[in-house]
Amino acid sequence: MDNFRIAKDTLGEVKVPKEAYYGAQTQRAVENFPISGIRLPFSFIKAQAIIKKSAAFANKECKALDDKKANAIMTAADEIINGEMRDQFVVDAYQAGAGTSQNMNMNEVLASRASELLGGEKADYSLIHPNDDVNMSQSTNDTIPTAIQISIAMELQATLYPALSRLIQVLKKKEIQFHEIIKAGRTHLQDAVPIRLGSEFKGYRGTLESVERTLKHSETFLYELGLGGNAVGTGINAHPDYAELAIKQIAQTTDLPFTQSKNTYAFMQNTNAAIRVSGHLKELAIHLIKISSDLRLLSSGPRTGFAEIMLPAVQPGSSIMPGKINPVILENLYMICSQVIGNDACVSTAAIGSQLEINAMMPVIGFNVLQSIKILSNGITIFTEKCLKDITANEENIQNWLEQSLSLVTALNPHIGYEKAAAVAKESFETGKTLKEVLESKKILSREEIDRILDPNSMI
Structure with a gap:
């Protein structure tokens, strides 16, 4: 019993680890959903903390929340934004509908930490209450979809776009490097008229540039936030100026162009922006699979395949065949992209679960889109730096196949x-x-x- 404390919620008492900043509702979720051991990523937690900080600021400006309480909540939120207390966010990615457990996990941690900052003890809700103070003017139903959109937008900007831009840049270099090399074209995997080796890479570049444009267009839908809609979109229990003030603060904190949604009901009924982004991530994955498959085929051999290009060797390829080198980076990229396609199927299925005023399947939508961005960003970077940039042409083989x-x-x-x-x-x-x-x-x-x-x- 020494390692636990007794926490209370509206259902009664719960044993919570003594050092935990979270409280009874989070602990119930931990016990109710021991599903995967996977948590929503830090980008999502950070987005939640940004929302809570912005909400406290707006409520303070509206004179709805005491300055002392608001400042303590904002300071605690800043600590989380800066990466502290990550181990306090313990709810499984596969959790209660809509993300109520996730929202309360954040509310309870912030309330406990803000209470400490005011000189109290953890879970001293008489100083800062998770629902009345931290969650003021909010609902799970508007904060979770807002956190999904903020975290996706931040991750696109911070990870995927730089990785994709670098990939396109290296493809352009290969296009120029291989411009003078003429090779046999192939359609239906049969001989076709000649083509420049550089032109094949030009095709890859153009395809990815097109996907990049459509992805960036879908990103624009992320910037309309329905925060302030509260439970069903009506804004119940929120000051009339709250939403505008909070969203302006979010935009300032993230340095991204977030604005107030013109239709909070539509925002809360559907996760449209996340669906759009997920679809374009799937499209990117499909094209990357095509490129990785082409490069594996063109490098096949080295004696019994096409062997028109040579990939850099990064590790031994066989536990039994000495000297064998496999296209492991390309195989890795294919597997990553397969997962992204599966993630989009999950997002689509979860999106169908939207009923009446809310989509109760939001946590798994957020988790899958953020996972797709993460693994695509990492996979693209590894592919670019450990494979693509060091590909060379086997001009002797290319000439031989061309003549035949x-x-x-x-x-x-x-x-x-x-x-x-x-x-x-x-x-x-x-x-x-x-x-x-x-x-x-x-x-x-x-x-x-x-x-x-x-x-x-x-x-x-």
């Missing part, structure tokens, strides 16, 4: 017609002769014409 490609015959169409060209290609394939050798043996064109027409440079 039957699709060079396409250039003959305007000169000898499709059917004759097809016959030449067929004979080349059946006899193992090159296209040039078949054309010379049949005296269809002069040597000079053959060299000029089948010059890969003329085809790109």
Whole structure:
């Protein structure tokens, strides 16, 4: 019993670890939801603390909250924003609907710490009350979706956008580096007309630039916050000026352009902004899988595959085959992107759970979008720095495959017609002769014409 204290809530008494800043409602959630051991990430906790600090400021300005209490709550919130007391946020990511447990976890920790700052003891709710003071003018129903949008916006700016920008920059360098190298194109995994190796990387760059634009457009929806809607969007128990003051404070604290939602009812009924962002993260993952799959194929071998590019070796590839090197960074990226696609499926399913005035499945939506941003950011950075930037071209193999490609015959169409060209290609394939050798043996064109027409440079 020495390691515990007795905490009370409206349901009665609960044993809480003695040193914990949280109280009875958080402890009940810990006991009710021992699901995964996974917590909502610090970015979400930080967003919650920003909301509580901004709410205390607004309530103070509206004369609804005593200056001393407001200042203590704001100081305690700053400590959490700066990374302190992370171990006090103990509710599982898979928790009670809407995130009430998560909201109360924050309320109880702030109330306890603010009470200490005023000279009291932990959980001395006579000084600072988690509901009456810390949660003043708020509800789980407006603070949790607000925290989701704030944390997603902060993480996009801090982690994903820099990683994606660097990836696009390195792809541009590869595009230039490989510009002069002409190789066999392939469609349907069959021979196709020539293409520059640099042009393949140009395609990757353009695709990711397009996704980056759409992702940044979806981000704009994150900046409309329905804080102040309170329980169902009506703003019950909140001062008329509270929402505007609190959201301005959030914008100032984050240095991001948050504004007041024009329709708090729509904000609280649906997690539209998070759904949009999740969808574009999935789109990014799909394209990254395509790029990683291409690079694995182009580097396959080194003796029995395409082997047109060479990846940097980062670790041994086999526990039994000496000297084997696998494309582990690309495989890692594929797995990450698979998880992101799965996360979006979870977000979509949870979003369907919205009923009437609230979506009760918000915690899992926030968790999955934030996880997608984190693992994509890290995966992209590792891919860029440990793989992409050090890819080199195997020009000997590229030239060999180019010379053997039957699709060079396409250039003959305007000169000898499709059917004759097809016959030449067929004979080349059946006899193992090159296209040039078949054309010379049949005296269809002069040597000079053959060299000029089948010059890969003329085809790109």
